[in-house]
Amino acid sequence: MNDKKIKPESGASADAIEFHYGTGNDYFALWLGESMAYSCALWNSDDESQSLDDAQRAKIRYHCEQARAKDAQSVLDIGCGWGGVLQALVNDYGVTRAVGLTLSDSQLEWVNQLGSTKIEARLESWKDHDPDVQYDSIISIGAFEHFAKLGLSEKEKVKIYREFFTRCHGWLGARGWMSLQTVAYGNSLPKDFDQFIAKEIFPETDTPRLVEIAAGAEYLFEVVALRNDRDDYRRTLRAWFSRLKENRVQAVELKGEEEVQRFEQYLRLMAYMFEVGGLDLHRITLRKIDKPKVA
Template sequence: MDAATAIRHHYDVGNSFYRLWLDSSLTYSCAIPDGADDALDAAQDRKLQFHLDAIAAASATRVLDIGCGWGAMLKRLSDSGVERAVGLTLSDEQAAYVRSRDYRGVDVRIENWLDYEPDAHFDGIVSIGAFEHFAKPDDSVVEKVRVYRDFFDRCRGWLHEDGMMSLQTIAYANMSRDSANQFVQQDIFPNADLPTFAEIATAAEGIFEIQAVHNGRLDYAWTCEEWARRLRRHRTDAVDLVGADVVARYEHYLKLSALGFRMGKICLLRIVLRPYSDRHFR
């Protein structure tokens, strides 16, 4: 199964299904809640703002979103006055949704980062929830690092010298890849393997300076639990849309994920990176 097929297996279940249990912006990644009783919409907005601040989006002209999902970040960039925001996705459903919104200055492309060739440099790059899909379960650690290093090298080439990158990814924590849950690997995210922080740091060495690292594993436990509550609340409608088996699969996946984050088996990394250049050492 290639990367595009694997992505569509999960994300092209149907926009209407995801709309039942995600927030109003259809943000399908870890939020930043302000307390256990926070509202999901507010928590997701806080997460988007974190990444916007990390790349200094307020003064940016061109921004690239790698793994743009249903376009929540692209909308924020458009609303903030960024002249051009480019989003990459491998999901037909997501791309169609973003295009239907007709956001000013937004260009969404069904394209793998491996094939992307921009026509100009960017002031900032954001990638939220895509990095988890770059490596395959049968890749060796050396092969994984090679893939990640290729990604960082390309991103460095796409950025202006003073540009910034903000990366968010799930990663292995107190668990080896051999202990990963087979249900999640085979039925939810096939053909994907999580990174470790060590692999990310090794791959970025000499290309990007890691300026900040935040571990939001409890944030993601909260997010998965909130998604699960919302899915249970709309279970009848969800079954009508995609069938009982699919709903049961997602309920099981959200429960396992929340437990994994709570136990520290997996974590959520938010990493702010600055490209190395001679100027930064003067």
């Protein structure tokens, strides 16, 4: 396995992650829905009445299936959030051991209280992960966005992404599968939008471009499927916004008016960005190339 170290400042630090996710489990539970999934759902475009919870379950199923996780011995979820994928893996897909990585204390606490002996959550960055045995599959949803921070050059970002894919390559067994979901810059990004997000919402974070992800994975993984579901993120953000509105009194009691307004502004702005194509939402199915050519 590759033991080259990445400088800790290359992506969002644990403090920066906690700045956002540490807003509080009770607060997020008010508007994320029952799965506590904090990433784009998978909507049925023919069903306007579909619920957020149903679309989140569909997203989780999609990734478990793309990662060919059924009856796997061990699966890694990088950026496991509040554990929705880990639970599905062990409860619905017969996985023997599901390992989740997060940088957030409050998420770790939440996953630990789920109480499953088949789930192992770790407060650990992918940069420090060093498993004893190989995984059959890897899933990573909505975490890749945090791996590079604002201000790095394209070359520096690709270097980090390449390191990430090199490590995933080493952790996976022969011809292993990986299902990755990430936001990426789209084709019409307004000036200074990235600064607003990095300053107000996700410190030390820069979004990837599709070309950077591809350069990071080249010769290590083949891309088996790629879909851009940006309208699904617009719909997810609108659904979160509506739930926050429904539970606004409780949200203000928990976090105060200013904080709730900050989230409302962020949810509205992000929905607009996905609507106009300033941001894309990629779901990428990758398969390990066992004998990679040296890049």
